Amino acid sequence: MATKKFMYVNRKAPYGTVYALESLEVVLIAAAFEQDVSLAFIDDGVYQIAKGQNTDGIGMKNFSATYNALGDYEINKLYVEKESLEERGLTEDDLMPIVWEDEDDDWAEKPSIRIVSRAEMADILADQDVHYSF
Amino acid sequence: MALVVNGVEVATDEEGYLEDLSAWTPEIAEAMAKEEDVELTQEHWDIINFLREYYEEYQIAPAVRVLTKAVGKRLGKDKGNSKYLYSLFPYGPGKQACKYAGLPKPTGCV
Numbered sequence: 001m002a003t004k005k006f007m008y009v010n011r012k013a014p015y016g017t018v019y020a021l022e023s024l025e026v027v028l029i030a031a032a033f034e035q036d037v038s039l040a041f042i043d044d045g046v047y048q049i050a051k052g053q054n055t056d057g058i059g060m061k062n063f064s065a066t067y068n069a070l071g072d073y074e075i076n077k078l079y080v081e082k083e084s085l086e087e088r089g090l091t092e093d094d095l096m097p098i099v100w101e102d103e104d105d106d107w108a109e110k111p112s113i114r115i116v117s118r119a120e121m122a123d124i125l126a127d128q129d130v131h132y133s134f
Numbered sequence: 135m136a137l138v139v140n141g142v143e144v145a146t147d148e149e150g151y152l153e154d155l156s157a158w159t160p161e162i163a164e165a166m167a168k169e170e171d172v173e174l175t176q177e178h179w180d181i182i183n184f185l186r187e188y189y190e191e192y193q194i195a196p197a198v199r200v201l202t203k204a205v206g207k208r209l210g211k212d213k214g215n216s217k218y219l220y221s222l223f224p225y226g227p228g229k230q231a232c233k234y235a236g237l238p239k240p241t242g243c244v
Contacts (some may be wrong), residue, residue: 032197061193069192072200107207 004056005036007128010045015060020048023134024066031073040076045082049095071100076112083118136174139165158236178190178222180209183233195240198228
């Protein structure tokens with residue numbers, strides 16, 4: 001089976017709606033099909049991978065730790081739009097340091113997050129075969 | 135459905151998975167295994183403990199593929215294969231081992 005490029009576009013804040021959690025679950029399930037998977041974090045979607053999330057008081061499960069498991073599922077392309085961070089007063093330092101382990105390089109930890117400009121993001125999105133928008 | 139361990143009733147769902155993750159004890163794992171005629175050895179516990187640690191860190195039960203790879207890395211290449219894991223957990227390492235570990239059914243597990 002030919003490999004297709006799958007892109008999961010995340011635009012919503014992690015809590016308040018179920019979009020972020022649903023997206024993450026679909027990504028983990030789809031990982032079993034060994035396709036070329038990328039994730040994009042745009043607009044409020046950047047908050048999904050923000051550091052220090054605390055759901056005490058809203059009665060929802062804090063699933064932010066699960067993004068750190070993506071590397072185990074060979075998902076290591078997490079594109080974050082620079083303008084979306086800037087518009088919210090955030091920088092890369094406000095994001096979780098999500099990494100993956102390179103089996104072919106003695107399990108060296110390598111960063112999964114790639115900050116890209118809006119123009120670069122447009123090109124990345126245009127280059128995909130399948131888009132899922134959450 | 136309920137399982138009785140040391141005289142205390144433990145709530146499980148219709149497939150036998152623990153309802154409340156925090157209620158887990160090693161005795162519950164033993165009782166679940168006994169119901170399926172499995173005797174838990176150190177090799178079983180290595181996998182169960184790994185699953186519990188994985189859940190603690192990432193808040194998910196790993197897919198079998200991920201489990202297999204991680205076991206190979208942690209416990210040695212000879213154990214990082216599905217043949218070894220199925221020899222311990224014949225009903226499927228994901229489903230059966232996660233159940234004993236008190237975790238939910240793995241995401242994406244059919």
